[in-house]
Amino acid sequence: DAGVIQSPRHEVTEMGQEVTLRCKPISGHNSLFWYRQTMMRGLELLIYFNNNVPIDDSGMPEDRFSAKMPNASFSTLKIQPSEPRDSAVYFCASSFVVNQPQHFGDGTRLSIL
Amino acid sequence: AQRVTQPEKLLSVFKGAPVELKCNYSYSGSPELFWYVQYSRQRLQLLLRHISRESIKGFTADLNKGETSFHLKKPFAQEEDSAMYYCVLWGAGKLIFGQGTELSVKP
Numbered sequence: 001d002a003g004v005i006q007s008p009r010h011e012v013t014e015m016g017q018e019v020t021l022r023c024k025p026i027s028g029h030n031s032l033f034w035y036r037q038t039m040m041r042g043l044e045l046l047i048y049f050n051n052n053v054p055i056d057d058s059g060m061p062e063d064r065f066s067a068k069m070p071n072a073s074f075s076t077l078k079i080q081p082s083e084p085r086d087s088a089v090y091f092c093a094s095s096f097v098v099n100q101p102q103h104f105g106d107g108t109r110l111s112i113l
Numbered sequence: 114a115q116r117v118t119q120p121e122k123l124l125s126v127f128k129g130a131p132v133e134l135k136c137n138y139s140y141s142g143s144p145e146l147f148w149y150v151q152y153s154r155q156r157l158q159l160l161l162r163h164i165s166r167e168s169i170k171g172f173t174a175d176l177n178k179g180e181t182s183f184h185l186k187k188p189f190a191q192e193e194d195s196a197m198y199y200c201v202l203w204g205a206g207k208l209i210f211g212q213g214t215e216l217s218v219k220p
């Protein structure tokens with residue numbers, strides 16, 4: 001298995017634009033997590049899914065952020081409209097069950113100008 | 114409320130010195146605790162979890178329920194241990210990350 005796959009690896013866009021980050025979890029994993037990492041705030045859990053259902057989205061910063069998991073092999077994190085303070089590295093991770101060790105993707109480095 | 118506290122943002126030691134990365138948690142039930150590590154320019158990865166009670170790369174961590182701690186220890190630090198370390202608690206459907214401690218091992 002190639003592990004958790006995230007795309008794009010880097011994204012640079014102007015503020016106000018819509019940004020969509022993508023994640024393909026490891027096949028057979030039932031839980032998927034989205035994180036944001038910044039120097040100021042460290043690593044933050046944004047949302048996680050179990051069996052494609054959002055379980056805890058209390059970490060989603062505001063309504064501009066939304067996440068979906070239409071099927072077991074794909075998830076998106078969308079920011080609309082984007083702002084410079086959204087600049088961060090966004091990680092996706094998956095695990096077989098929710099309290100098992102997570103496997104992380106390489107992350108998407110997002111820069112909002 | 115559940116909380117994970119890593120009091121040190123940065124820990125700097127010399128090669129060969131013992132190292133202890135502190136982690137304290139607040140949780141009323143029986144938590145599951147993990148340590149994750151992120152080496153420079155690499156993915157975050159699991160280092161160890163308390164229920165397996167194993168030693169990975171020379172690191173150990175013991176869950177102390179009385180002190181609500183899960184400190185990560187290594188008797189002799191190596192330069193390749195330099196990384197960001199996160200203490201993570203899972204309990205009651207919540208996953209809580211500590212703020213992370215950057216370990217710098219100097220030659």
